[in-house]
Amino acid sequence: MSDQKNYIQLIYRIIVGLILVWFLSTIWPYISNVILMLVFAFLFTTILLSSVDNLERKINNRGVSVLLVVILLLGSIGGFLGSFISQISKQAIDFSKRVDKETLTIEFANLVEKFTSSLPNFLKTGQSSNEDFASKLAEFTQTVLGSLASMAGAVGNFMFLATMIFIFTIILLAEYHVFRKSLVSMIPNKYFEIGLKLIFNIEKSVSSYLKGQFLSASSVAAMSIAGLIILNLAGANLTLIIFIGIIAGLSNLIPLIGPFVGMVPAILISFMNNIGNDASTAHMLFGVLPSPFFIFDIILMFLVVQQIEGNLITPTLVGKSVGLHPMLVMISLLIGGTLLGPLGMLFAVPASGIIKVIVKEVAFVRQNAQYL
Amino acid sequence: MKSAKWENIFKGWNRKESNEILTLKQVPVFKDFQYSDFRELENLMHKREYKAGDYIFKNRAPGEGMYIIVKGNVKITVGTRSKKENVFANLTDGEFFGELALFDDEPRSANAIATENTQLLGFFTQDLMTLQERNPVLGQKILFNLGGLLGERLRKTNALLVKEQTKK
Numbered sequence: 001m002s003d004q005k006n007y008i009q010l011i012y013r014i015i016v017g018l019i020l021v022w023f024l025s026t027i028w029p030y031i032s033n034v035i036l037m038l039v040f041a042f043l044f045t046t047i048l049l050s051s052v053d054n055l056e057r058k059i060n061n062r063g064v065s066v067l068l069v070v071i072l073l074l075g076s077i078g079g080f081l082g083s084f085i086s087q088i089s090k091q092a093i094d095f096s097k098r099v100d101k102e103t104l105t106i107e108f109a110n111l112v113e114k115f116t117s118s119l120p121n122f123l124k125t126g127q128s129s130n131e132d133f134a135s136k137l138a139e140f141t142q143t144v145l146g147s148l149a150s151m152a153g154a155v156g157n158f159m160f161l162a163t164m165i166f167i168f169t170i171i172l173l174a175e176y177h178v179f180r181k182s183l184v185s186m187i188p189n190k191y192f193e194i195g196l197k198l199i200f201n202i203e204k205s206v207s208s209y210l211k212g213q214f215l216s217a218s219s220v221a222a223m224s225i226a227g228l229i230i231l232n233l234a235g236a237n238l239t240l241i242i243f244i245g246i247i248a249g250l251s252n253l254i255p256l257i258g259p260f261v262g263m264v265p266a267i268l269i270s271f272m273n274n275i276g277n278d279a280s281t282a283h284m285l286f287g288v289l290p291s292p293f294f295i296f297d298i299i300l301m302f303l304v305v306q307q308i309e310g311n312l313i314t315p316t317l318v319g320k321s322v323g324l325h326p327m328l329v330m331i332s333l334l335i336g337g338t339l340l341g342p343l344g345m346l347f348a349v350p351a352s353g354i355i356k357v358i359v360k361e362v363a364f365v366r367q368n369a370q371y372l
Numbered sequence: 373m374k375s376a377k378w379e380n381i382f383k384g385w386n387r388k389e390s391n392e393i394l395t396l397k398q399v400p401v402f403k404d405f406q407y408s409d410f411r412e413l414e415n416l417m418h419k420r421e422y423k424a425g426d427y428i429f430k431n432r433a434p435g436e437g438m439y440i441i442v443k444g445n446v447k448i449t450v451g452t453r454s455k456k457e458n459v460f461a462n463l464t465d466g467e468f469f470g471e472l473a474l475f476d477d478e479p480r481s482a483n484a485i486a487t488e489n490t491q492l493l494g495f496f497t498q499d500l501m502t503l504q505e506r507n508p509v510l511g512q513k514i515l516f517n518l519g520g521l522l523g524e525r526l527r528k529t530n531a532l533l534v535k536e537q538t539k540k
Contacts, residue, residue, distance in 0.1 A: 053506050057412070177415055184418055189426065193436040193496065196418070200498035364434070371433035371479070 037161060039347065041168030045176060046207050048073065052173050066173045084243045088269070091239065095272040190372050191365070198361045205322050205353040212321030213253060219317075220262075220309050221249025227301040228266065235283075236294040237273045238266065248302065252309065254342060259306045266298045322353030390414065392493055395442045398466035401517045409510055416503060418494040422486035435473030435480045437496030441465055444490025449483045462487070471518060474500055
């Protein structure tokens, strides 16, 4: 009789589970953006919460503390970006003063000639004639215009997301303890202590993950700065090294795309600083591969930094911070990447950390069910 | 007419203390605390309500921290209601129990049952750890006071033990 009851209960649970999965998959397209915003807002809140709490204790006003911390954060981001943009535009102005259009054209022509002459014969066979060139150029212009339009849409969408995340972060920071208490008050008395422990462990796991990510970003920044200094010793003539290092460290937090974003400013600056410099144009990587303006040296340096970070620092530092085995971190990253792309990779490790905490607590509850 | 500025400056003077703060003031673990300390504790603690006869925790249940009675009554027992139930203590407003769980991962050593509708404040290991991180001075004060109380109890238990042994 009891076996039959268990079967009915099991079937009932499976049906409820299936309905839930169907319901979630139906509404997911409508709520995914809001959930994404809330997840980001929660992450930013976790980063800023201790500063707000500390300040609140000193000035005794939560609202003002949130405002001050947010203003300070925006000020530092704005200051960093502003200073970087002003420095790079100053360099761009110097560059335009130094190089006129004609020199630039000649320089490019020389560069293309040098590069094609160094290519093996079989790679040169597919080169287009002058007649195809006009049609290819028109095609290229159309593609660029199309990309620009879609980029404008993406920028608009990004600005909307960023504004909403910013607003959610401010609200969460101001009301975090109230929200947390309301959540805790909803736990039934029977599961109260276990529920509280679960929430605390999830918070701890997320905050440790963020600390790990911060360490990982800092190590990428430090390694990039060191690498750029070494390139300078080899004659790369790079400036704004600290800025480039910080950008590389920060952008490295976004899996797949991030590391390439870090390379761009370095290549741009190397190009601007070295144009017209024959030694730099004729530079060869390891004396074999032509690497004008040290472009391939820079790319190689960033690739080495990424390999060290991806295979050594992240699995050990970040995995350790959420208590996951390096192997599990890699598997989580692969699953996250397959399911949701770069965004999935960004959230894969903290999500695995949270799942691990929940599984552990559920097992603990099952083990101690008779005492609750 | 009163100036808003002066009213603002002196607004803390006629503050009304909540029931929770008034209760916390009676607990020896929080002796010598300032009003701002009590506010911080109040923000960390969890208000819970239990009906008469509800278990707050059962013997051998995993324990996470201590409870302070704001209003009501709690009995501490071993054994079950149907079998032999030994009542160790009857606790009322301002008294606390379960503090050992703040220090170790051992399961609870007794049952705690509400004997009437009871309001409690829960203070747990996680809250103590959060407090240690946010306000280490306050965290240390609590640990020091708790240490003192446990030492006092140990001394009393030792005295009882010596008395029992000399009887034999």
